Amino acid sequence: MRVFDAVAHGWEVLSTLSGQGQQALFESLVQPMLFQLGLASYLEDAYEATGWLLAGLAQIAVMLAVIGPLQRWRPAETLPTDPAERARRRAAVRVDVIYTLIDRLGLLRVVLFFAVDPLWNAAFGWLSVQGVDGWDLDQWLAPAWPGVTDSALFGFLAYVVVLDFVNYVMHRLQHRWAWWWALHAVHHSQRHMTMWTDSRNHLLDTLITSSVFVLVARVIGVPPGQFIALVVLSRLVENLSHANLRLGFGWLGDRLLVGPRFHRLHHGMGIGHEGAVQGTLGGCNFAVLFPLWDLVLRTARYGCEPGPTGIRDQLPAEGGRDYGRGFWAQQGLALARRFGDRAAAANEATMPSQRTEALRR
Ligand SMILES: [Zn+2]
Numbered sequence: 499m500r501v502f503d504a505v506a507h508g509w510e511v512l513s514t515l516s517g518q519g520q521q522a523l524f525e526s527l528v529q530p531m532l533f534q535l536g537l538a539s540y541l542e543d544a545y546e547a548t549g550w551l552l553a554g555l556a557q558i559a560v561m562l563a564v565i566g567p568l569q570r571w572r573p574a575e576t577l578p579t580d581p582a583e584r585a586r587r588r589a590a591v592r593v594d595v596i597y598t599l600i601d602r603l604g605l606l607r608v609v610l611f612f613a614v615d616p617l618w619n620a621a622f623g624w625l626s627v628q629g630v631d632g633w634d635l636d637q638w639l640a641p642a643w644p645g646v647t648d649s650a651l652f653g654f655l656a657y658v659v660v661l662d663f664v665n666y667v668m669h670r671l672q673h674r675w676a677w678w679w680a681l682h683a684v685h686h687s688q689r690h691m692t693m694w695t696d697s698r699n700h701l702l703d704t705l706i707t708s709s710v711f712v713l714v715a716r717v718i719g720v721p722p723g724q725f726i727a728l729v730v731l732s733r734l735v736e737n738l739s740h741a742n743l744r745l746g747f748g749w750l751g752d753r754l755l756v757g758p759r760f761h762r763l764h765h766g767m768g769i770g771h772e773g774a775v776q777g778t779l780g781g782c783n784f785a786v787l788f789p790l791w792d793l794v795l796r797t798a799r800y801g802c803e804p805g806p807t808g809i810r811d812q813l814p815a816e817g818g819r820d821y822g823r824g825f826w827a828q829q830g831l832a833l834a835r836r837f838g839d840r841a842a843a844a845n846e847a848t849m850p851s852q853r854t855e856a857l858r859r
């Protein structure tokens with residue numbers, strides 16, 4: 499039990515420290531700014547936003563200090579020697595950096611705050627008026643094993659596991675429903691994966707997944723402070739698993755935690771985004787943190803080389819579809835795929851087999 503106590507103690511120290519950082523940043527910068535702007539009524543929300551900003555900054559620091567050097571140490575994909583090709587690749591990665599800054603510095607949180615939070619607040623307010631009280635997963639589990647299941651760390655881990663399963667289900671649906679794939683394809687269209695690729699998502703896609711995630715978190719009663727820690731932890735693992743890094747965690751490790759090797763297979767062209775029949779929707783290795791879900795639900799794949807990453811129809815021989823180079827082009831083309839060319843999409847569904855036929859001939 500000593501190890502568990504030590505981890506629990508470390509956890510308490512870490513949360514106290516981050517709380518102090520949040521307090522300091524808020525008092526020295528955010529609070530005076532709000533008073534200056536006459537926005538004192540937003541003090542409480544701004545305090546929460548400061549927590550997100552701090553967490554985002556810490557995350558970018560960890561990416562630069564730890565994951566960046568790892569990428570240089572053992573890249574899965576080496577830089578091309580041709581200078582023009584090198585420049586093209588750098589430009590593609592730069593777009594992912596923009597996605598990361600938008601995501602991690604809380605700009606999307608602000609959108610959620612104004613667009614989605616009021617909705618959930620109203621819904622939960624209405625429920626409590628109806629006499630439906632909040633339910634907390636950690637309180638429910640606490641009596642099971644006194645000394646273990648009633649600790650803050652155990653409650654936190656329980657929330658991590660449940661929300662990771664929610665992420666798995668959403669990711670599977672992104673690869674199953676054509677309209678959702680049209681948006682999620684933005685994420686897969688990066689052919690040069692790096693630690694920045696995790697945030698490369700369509701804004702509407704992020705809005706949908708974040709709304710569901712926040713809703714489930716509220717339904718199962720994740721405390722706000724733990725929610726930030728949970729999101730930060732998952733995102734760091736996601737940054738690592740997208741890194742341009744030749745690294746596996748060993749036979750057992752790759753089955754316990756999602757790493758670069760596991761997730762690169764998910765991005766493997768034709769491996770991670772197609773079903774058994776070429777050109778159909780499907781894929782493998784959907785888990786975000788725990789491959790357990792893929793193992794139990796039989797979507798895990800190990801032991802093959804990912805090869806080049808991207809989407810099959812980006813290849814010139816497969817139609818050379820353009821998913822956009824810059825941020826706005828990628829956002830716009832996804833909407834065009836979703837709303838604009840449904841007829842073309844229906845056509846496309848029958849195309850790949852014809853294309854393969856043509857290639858065979
Ligand atoms: Zn995917």
Ligand SMILES: [Zn+2]
Nearest residue numbers: 685696740761
């Ligand atoms: Zn990914």
